Amino acid sequence: MRGSDYIIKRTAFAVVTVFVAITLNFIIFRAAPGDAVTGERCRNCTKEFKANLRKELGLDKSKWEQYVIYIKQLAHGDLGYSFEDKQPVAPQLWGPLKNTLPMLALGTAFSIVFGILTGVIAAWRRGTFWDRSSVLVGLGFYSLPTQWLGLMLIFFVAPMLSLPSSGISDPFLEFTDPGWWPALIDRLKHMVLPSATIGLVIYGEYTLIVRSAMLETLGEDYILTARAKGLATWTIVRKHALRNSMLPITTLIFLSLGYIVGGAILIESVFNYPGIGLLTYDAVFAKDYPIMQGAFLVLTVSVIFANYVADLLYFRLDPRITE
Amino acid sequence: MSAELPAAVSQPADLVRAGGGYDAPPPARRTRLRVWKVIREQPMATFGAVVLLLVILVAIFAPALAPYDPREKVGDVYQPPDSSHWLGLDDGGVDMVSLLMYGARVSLIVGFAAAAVAMLVGGAVGVLSGYFGGKTDTVLMRITDYFLVIPDVPLMIVVAAIWGKSLKNIILIIGLIYWTSTARLIRSQVKSIRERVYVKRARALGAGNSRLIFKHVMPQVAPLLIANTVLMMAIAIFAETALAFLGLGDPQKISWGLLIENAFARQAISLDAWWAIVPPGVCVAVLILACTMLGTALEDSLNPRLRVGHLSVKRFRLRPLVGRMDAE
Amino acid sequence: MKAPVLEARDLHVWFDLPDDRELHAVQGVSFGLAPGERFGLVGESGCGKTTTILGLMGLLPPTASVAGQVVLEGDNIMARGESSVAPHRWKDIAMIFQGAMNAFNPVKTIGDQIAEPMEVHGISEGDAARQRVGELLEMVGISRDRADRYPHEFSGGMRQRAAIAMALACEPKVLLADEPTTALDVMVQAQILQLLVSLTHDLGLAMVLVTHDLPLIAQVCNRAAVMYAGEIVEQGETETLYHDPGHPYTRLLFAATPDLYDESNVTSIPGGPPRLDREIIGCPFAPRCDRTFEPCPTVRPELRDLGAGHTAACHLNDPVMRAAAS
Numbered sequence: 001m002r003g004s005d006y007i008i009k010r011t012a013f014a015v016v017t018v019f020v021a022i023t024l025n026f027i028i029f030r031a032a033p034g035d036a037v038t039g040e041r042c043r044n045c046t047k048e049f050k051a052n053l054r055k056e057l058g059l060d061k062s063k064w065e066q067y068v069i070y071i072k073q074l075a076h077g078d079l080g081y082s083f084e085d086k087q088p089v090a091p092q093l094w095g096p097l098k099n100t101l102p103m104l105a106l107g108t109a110f111s112i113v114f115g116i117l118t119g120v121i122a123a124w125r126r127g128t129f130w131d132r133s134s135v136l137v138g139l140g141f142y143s144l145p146t147q148w149l150g151l152m153l154i155f156f157v158a159p160m161l162s163l164p165s166s167g168i169s170d171p172f173l174e175f176t177d178p179g180w181w182p183a184l185i186d187r188l189k190h191m192v193l194p195s196a197t198i199g200l201v202i203y204g205e206y207t208l209i210v211r212s213a214m215l216e217t218l219g220e221d222y223i224l225t226a227r228a229k230g231l232a233t234w235t236i237v238r239k240h241a242l243r244n245s246m247l248p249i250t251t252l253i254f255l256s257l258g259y260i261v262g263g264a265i266l267i268e269s270v271f272n273y274p275g276i277g278l279l280t281y282d283a284v285f286a287k288d289y290p291i292m293q294g295a296f297l298v299l300t301v302s303v304i305f306a307n308y309v310a311d312l313l314y315f316r317l318d319p320r321i322t323e
Numbered sequence: 324m325s326a327e328l329p330a331a332v333s334q335p336a337d338l339v340r341a342g343g344g345y346d347a348p349p350p351a352r353r354t355r356l357r358v359w360k361v362i363r364e365q366p367m368a369t370f371g372a373v374v375l376l377l378v379i380l381v382a383i384f385a386p387a388l389a390p391y392d393p394r395e396k397v398g399d400v401y402q403p404p405d406s407s408h409w410l411g412l413d414d415g416g417v418d419m420v421s422l423l424m425y426g427a428r429v430s431l432i433v434g435f436a437a438a439a440v441a442m443l444v445g446g447a448v449g450v451l452s453g454y455f456g457g458k459t460d461t462v463l464m465r466i467t468d469y470f471l472v473i474p475d476v477p478l479m480i481v482v483a484a485i486w487g488k489s490l491k492n493i494i495l496i497i498g499l500i501y502w503t504s505t506a507r508l509i510r511s512q513v514k515s516i517r518e519r520v521y522v523k524r525a526r527a528l529g530a531g532n533s534r535l536i537f538k539h540v541m542p543q544v545a546p547l548l549i550a551n552t553v554l555m556m557a558i559a560i561f562a563e564t565a566l567a568f569l570g571l572g573d574p575q576k577i578s579w580g581l582l583i584e585n586a587f588a589r590q591a592i593s594l595d596a597w598w599a600i601v602p603p604g605v606c607v608a609v610l611i612l613a614c615t616m617l618g619t620a621l622e623d624s625l626n627p628r629l630r631v632g633h634l635s636v637k638r639f640r641l642r643p644l645v646g647r648m649d650a651e
Numbered sequence: 652m653k654a655p656v657l658e659a660r661d662l663h664v665w666f667d668l669p670d671d672r673e674l675h676a677v678q679g680v681s682f683g684l685a686p687g688e689r690f691g692l693v694g695e696s697g698c699g700k701t702t703t704i705l706g707l708m709g710l711l712p713p714t715a716s717v718a719g720q721v722v723l724e725g726d727n728i729m730a731r732g733e734s735s736v737a738p739h740r741w742k743d744i745a746m747i748f749q750g751a752m753n754a755f756n757p758v759k760t761i762g763d764q765i766a767e768p769m770e771v772h773g774i775s776e777g778d779a780a781r782q783r784v785g786e787l788l789e790m791v792g793i794s795r796d797r798a799d800r801y802p803h804e805f806s807g808g809m810r811q812r813a814a815i816a817m818a819l820a821c822e823p824k825v826l827l828a829d830e831p832t833t834a835l836d837v838m839v840q841a842q843i844l845q846l847l848v849s850l851t852h853d854l855g856l857a858m859v860l861v862t863h864d865l866p867l868i869a870q871v872c873n874r875a876a877v878m879y880a881g882e883i884v885e886q887g888e889t890e891t892l893y894h895d896p897g898h899p900y901t902r903l904l905f906a907a908t909p910d911l912y913d914e915s916n917v918t919s920i921p922g923g924p925p926r927l928d929r930e931i932i933g934c935p936f937a938p939r940c941d942r943t944f945e946p947c948p949t950v951r952p953e954l955r956d957l958g959a960g961h962t963a964a965c966h967l968n969d970p971v972m973r974a975a976a977s
């Protein structure tokens with residue numbers, strides 16, 4: 001099969017990166033000054049109690065042994081126990097993740113569609129008013145601090161459009177049991193502002209990326225050939241430049257996923273939206289290391305996975321990859 | 324804010340070069356002049372440079388410029404703006420204008436310092452990787468690839484949560500996470516410089532590696548490094564506000580990020596105190612915008628990657644032939 | 652000589668430079684092309700030959716300004732700039748570019764790209780187009796089943812052939828070939844040239860061959876023009892240019908070409924061409940010429956008719972100038 005080498009290579013890379021992330025996760029948390037037992041967690045503990053706790057958490061073993069145990073636990077889907085509520089971490093992650101994904105997907109979809117639209121037009125009409133204004137608008141949105149944009153939307157937009165600015169659903173609605181459609185609308189209403197926040201910030205970046213990729217493509221020789229063949233400008237943009245630009249655009253979009261995931265943390269804390277971002281934020285405040293570790297792992301693996309998908313997509317788009 | 328902002332944001336550069344010179348190293352003096360030229364000529368770069376300069380001046384001269392002491396309570400909690408307090412007071416009764424002026428310091432310090440760390444690490448990796456090639460290159464690039472895929476903000480948050488909230492830590496963390504884009508940029512530059520005739524000539528004459536690197540490669544790489552550093556500043560400033568918002572900033576130092584966080588945590592929204600929420604964010608946004616504009620304008624003009632476009636909605640012009648009446 | 656199918660009349664091209672300056676890349680170029688004729692355009696890199704032929708098709712960037720006429724079968728197609736020249740692209744004048752390696756879009760098949768101009772100009776589409784693509788490929792020596800392959804699957808020489816096939820898709824009257832054999836190895840070069848020659852014979856195609864490689868011109872072209880610093884300094888039959896050049900540059904160019912069997916020294920022309928962003932005083936070649944005399948640095952030579960369609964711009968051909976000097 002064409003390029004099976006390529007697929008194997010990319011899969012191996014993804015797996016190794018996950019492993020690197022896991023190890024990084026371990027190092028950061030276990031190599032921290034002091035461990036889970038010192039510090040604020042255990043103010044009035046006796047020495048004996050601390051020693052017992054250490055033993056229980058396996059902190060008395062060597063770092064290498066701890067690492068091995070950690071890997072083993074992971075293989076079983078065991079992400080440890082939360083410090084706060086003593087419950088296993090793993091089950092606590094899925095609910096919030098299910099809340100976060102649609103919110104991010106909505107915002108990202110919006111920004112990709114509009115980013116491509118304005119980016120293509122800016123490149124096509126290079127040097128004109130459309131181009132310059134698109135660049136300025138893009139730069140403007142790109143420069144806004146995410147959490148602050150969220151606050152702006154809450155302060156100015158929410159009252160104007162009577163959109164909720166907190167949480168994921170109206171608590172009163174649950175009591176009246178209205179059926180799935182109103183519940184869905186309610187959910188969507190709560191998602192609008194958070195999605196809009198991530199959408200607007202990322203839109204700025206995407207429009208610049210698309211414009212830049214298009215400009216680069218428009219400098220390629222086959223564009224001159226197309227022009228010599230008598231094709232109209234817009235036809236060339238549509239049939240040649242856009243198609244070829246999708247390659248670098250796809251890569252760059254997936255490269256920004258890391259930021260989107262980080263943005264989710266900021267946005268969910270502003271909007272009190274119960275997703276994995278808010279979970280991470282609360283865990284940071286409560287110094288609940290296992291939850292932090294679990295959330296970080298989930299976020300990182302998601303991004304690695306998304307990049308892997310991007311690699312496969314790239315393979316479909318570019319016939320030159322055979323290796 | 325992701326570290327990969329595209330180039331070609333400034334004015335188009337459709338040029339045709341006639342004739343060819345031979346491949347000589349441009350003197351370092353000329354590249355410094357080029358930077359200055361870009362700032363003078365490209366409006367985006369001018370705007371960026373001017374704003375950046377203004378912020379720096381305000382930060383340095385804050386004690387003289389600020390109307391009040393930024394730690395002194397001078398009125399009521401969230402007192403609205405009036406003639407003596409143009410942007411009102413915050414949740415502690417402190418003058419907002421003074422807070423904003425002093426807040427510029429942390430943003431700039433973190434911006435410069437973290438960008439410097441990223442530049443040092445990234446630059447070193449890039450130069451080593453590009454110059455020596457082979458195994459060194461492969462290994463270093465592999466490491467860079469892994470770093471690239473792991474999401475920056477969560478990593479930053481996690482590390483900051485564990486290592487503690489001092490300014491020094493923040494700077495180190497930001498710098499050590501964002502060095503990858505610098506590394507890759509520098510690496511590709513170094514690779515192409517290495518292949519240039521005058522470097523090969525120097526090598527043939529027996530120049531050692533370190534001499535080659537410092538005398539020939541670095542001066543060529545320096546302008547792009549500057550452009551990249553300015554862009555990195557924008558990212559670092561953003562990162563600081565994010566960390567401050569999540570309570571991971573240095574609580575002792577006044578920063579714009581901390582002001583945003585305060586406004587959020589102390590109910591400025593429900594109390595309708597826009598003067599506590601809007602200004603700090605505007606300041607951050609304007610500074611980031613200035614750095615981004617300056618950085619991308621510099622990068623565009625210094626990066627030889629910029630191509631001639633073959634397509635445009637504008638057309639070539641016709642000129643009437645003057646004074647040529649005879650047609651052959 | 653038959654009525655020319657394409658003529659350039661006093662063609663000028665300027666490019667805008669920063670600081671309100673201009674580059675005068677093409678300075679009053681005139682030549683005519685008869686049907687079935689192979690015309691060579693020779694010169695060093697940067698002398699303006701590529702810009703000239705791009706200008707014939709109006710393939711210039713917005714920073715360019717054009718003056719003069721491009722006459723196709725009697726009509727000045729440059730009369731209104733882009734709008735008057737665009738309709739003739741590919742249908743009347745087609746081009747093969749320098750380095751056909753990149754002239755093709757890497758993510759589309761060769762067949763699609765050859766069929767594209769036919770569909771765009773309404774000449775044929777669908778199955779009829781595919782048929783024609785097959786014919787074209789065979790005409791240039793590529794088997795028709797390779798139409799569904801991608802450019803990277805073709806070798807350099809085959810890609811150049813495919814580019815020629817693509818250029819012929821709409822049955823143009825004129826073919827502009829910009830360095831068609833540079834970057835190809837010698838054996839392949841010969842094949843491509845052979846192909847181009849037979850096409851001009853079989854199809855009555857007129858061709859302008861742009862190159863810096865003199866022996867090529869000598870082999871393939873009937874007539875040629877030598878360009879220097881944006882203008883034509885000599886024009887005539889290839890034989891005449893070789894045996895009896897009217898301009899020192901032409902003579903030196905031929906002399907600079909190493910001959911495999913000749914033991915004598917290879918001469919090269921010292922120095923470089925002049926800058927085109929400022930006005931040139933006197934003969935542009937004077938600084939590098941080996942036969943300069945009095946008028947050369949101050950008076951710019953005009954093209955003089957030396958008989959039988961042979962023209963050259965050099966004071967050495969002007970008895971009046973020579974008399975005045977001595």
